[in-house]
Amino acid sequence: MTMDVTLNVNGQEHKLAVEPTETVVNILRNRLELTGTHKDCSMGVCGACTVLMNGRPVSSCLLLAPQADGQEIRTVESLEHDGKLSPLQEAFLTFGAVQCGYCTPGFLMTATALLEENPKPDRGEVIEALKGNLCRCTGYKKIIEAVESVVGQ
Amino acid sequence: MSCQYTQATSVDEAVSALVDANGEAHLIAGGVALVILMNEKLVEPSWLIDVSRIEALHGIDRLPDGTVRIGAAVTHREIAESQVISETFPMVPEMAAEIACGRIMNKGTIGGNICLADPQGDPPIAMLALDATMRAAGPDGTRDIPVREFFVDLYTTALREDELLQEILIPPMKDGSVTAFGKYAARKAMDYTSTISIAVRLIRNDSSGNLNEISLGFGGVGQTPMHSEEIERMLTGAAPTDALFEAVREKLFDVLEPIDDHLYSANYKRHVSAVTLRRTIMKAYDGTWEGEGVLIR
Numbered sequence: 236m237t238m239d240v241t242l243n244v245n246g247q248e249h250k251l252a253v254e255p256t257e258t259v260v261n262i263l264r265n266r267l268e269l270t271g272t273h274k275d276c277s278m279g280v281c282g283a284c285t286v287l288m289n290g291r292p293v294s295s296c297l298l299l300a301p302q303a304d305g306q307e308i309r310t311v312e313s314l315e316h317d318g319k320l321s322p323l324q325e326a327f328l329t330f331g332a333v334q335c336g337y338c339t340p341g342f343l344m345t346a347t348a349l350l351e352e353n354p355k356p357d358r359g360e361v362i363e364a365l366k367g368n369l370c371r372c373t374g375y376k377k378i379i380e381a382v383e384s385v386v387g388q
Numbered sequence: 389m390s391c392q393y394t395q396a397t398s399v400d401e402a403v404s405a406l407v408d409a410n411g412e413a414h415l416i417a418g419g420v421a422l423v424i425l426m427n428e429k430l431v432e433p434s435w436l437i438d439v440s441r442i443e444a445l446h447g448i449d450r451l452p453d454g455t456v457r458i459g460a461a462v463t464h465r466e467i468a469e470s471q472v473i474s475e476t477f478p479m480v481p482e483m484a485a486e487i488a489c490g491r492i493m494n495k496g497t498i499g500g501n502i503c504l505a506d507p508q509g510d511p512p513i514a515m516l517a518l519d520a521t522m523r524a525a526g527p528d529g530t531r532d533i534p535v536r537e538f539f540v541d542l543y544t545t546a547l548r549e550d551e552l553l554q555e556i557l558i559p560p561m562k563d564g565s566v567t568a569f570g571k572y573a574a575r576k577a578m579d580y581t582s583t584i585s586i587a588v589r590l591i592r593n594d595s596s597g598n599l600n601e602i603s604l605g606f607g608g609v610g611q612t613p614m615h616s617e618e619i620e621r622m623l624t625g626a627a628p629t630d631a632l633f634e635a636v637r638e639k640l641f642d643v644l645e646p647i648d649d650h651l652y653s654a655n656y657k658r659h660v661s662a663v664t665l666r667r668t669i670m671k672a673y674d675g676t677w678e679g680e681g682v683l684i685r
Contacts, residue, residue, distance in 0.1 A: 236392050238393055255392070255393035255436055256433070278427065279420055279491075279492055282489075282491070285491055288494075291490075291491075292491040292494060293491050293495050294491050298419065298495070299419060299423060299436075302419055302440070366576060367491060367578055368489075
């Protein structure tokens with residue numbers, strides 16, 4: 236049985252007929268061609284698929300389309316405006332917080348939500364916010380430094 | 389496989405869908421456990437009943453008699469930030485703040501977690517220590533189930549197929565009660581496997597220093613979130629000495645039923661559970677164990 240849902244993704248409404256068991260990560264990647272959101276563990280553990288729903292990070296691999304019906308979703312594609320990266324994205328480049336890049340969109344969205352909610356987090360709060368995102372290249376230090384560098388901007 | 393989806397807007401609507409589905413439906417709230425099972429193809433639902441948008445399943449309130457009512461679809465995040473709960477039962481927001489990580493706390497619900505009845509879940513053992521009541525809604529109205537009768541087997545609760553968990557009621561504690569939550573986890577975040585957790589509520593006799601009353605919940609050491617009246621009896625009226633905790637440790641080796649897993653053996657978990665129990669009791673008793681948050685590795 237398909238059902239109609241409306242997903243508001245990065246400010247754009249998409250009316251879609253979905254299988255109720257389709258996950259938002261699959262819809263983003265396969266139907267809306269927003270492939271910035273990465274899919275990895277499909278168990279909510281790694282954080283690569285993190286998107287913001289109504290401003291808060293969620294695992295899009297564990298989010299069924301009807302759960303997101305009518306809700307506001309933001310993906311990593313929303314961070315860039317008119318070809319200009321967000322200060323956080325720039326900081327990730329400057330600090331070398333990106334190596335293979337697979338985890339990066341999840342870190343960016345988790346950190347974006349942190350900075351929106353708490354514009355001046357201390358190092359402990361940055362680490363706490365990022366604790367559920369896995370990176371297997373950087374060792375986290377550069378990611379944490381990149382986030383700290385934009386605090387207060 | 390095709391799946392039907394009911395976005396329920398009231399308890400009655402969800403219950404009548406449960407009746408129509410005749411045992412074939414799965415309830416979904418935050419989905420952070422169920423969708424993992426779906427992604428792994430361990431569950432292929434033919435009917436999902438979404439209860440997350442039912443207003444009656446939301447809200448945290450203090451009732452006139454001091455009972456705290458938590459709607460089943462309240463998220464871990466809301467619990468972690470709840471002033472109403474922290475004023476009375478500070479152990480509960482402390483526990484909720486250490487579940488998985490932020491993005492799971494934002495979606496996962498206390499009712500979903502309790503109904504999953506995972507032996508390693510943290511909310512169930514907090515409710516065991518606090519003697520909470522699980523209020524179920526079914527075709528004949530609501531039914532109150534004491535939490536000590538709620539967890540019946542691995543991933544199995546006392547709810548019938550046509551019932552859902554509507555709310556959790558935590559009764560007011562007697563004067564002088566203190567609580568603590570302790571957790572021994574292999575990882576600070578996403579501590580899903582091999583986590584041992586302990587919830588404690590106790591009253592200390594200030595003149596004798598003995599434990600007047602004690603109520604406990606044990607996580608990660610059996611088929612269900614566990615309690616043990618035998619252990620509670622050993623501790624009640626006793627002074628928290630080395631000798632007492634040694635006797636409790638020996639008894640725990642009989643009472644607990646952990647399993648071996650890829651990180652820890654069952655015996656190691658028994659040992660860790662005894663250590664964590666002692667530390668958590670002492671944290672509540674006089675603060676002599678200062679753990680990091682609720683983690684006391």
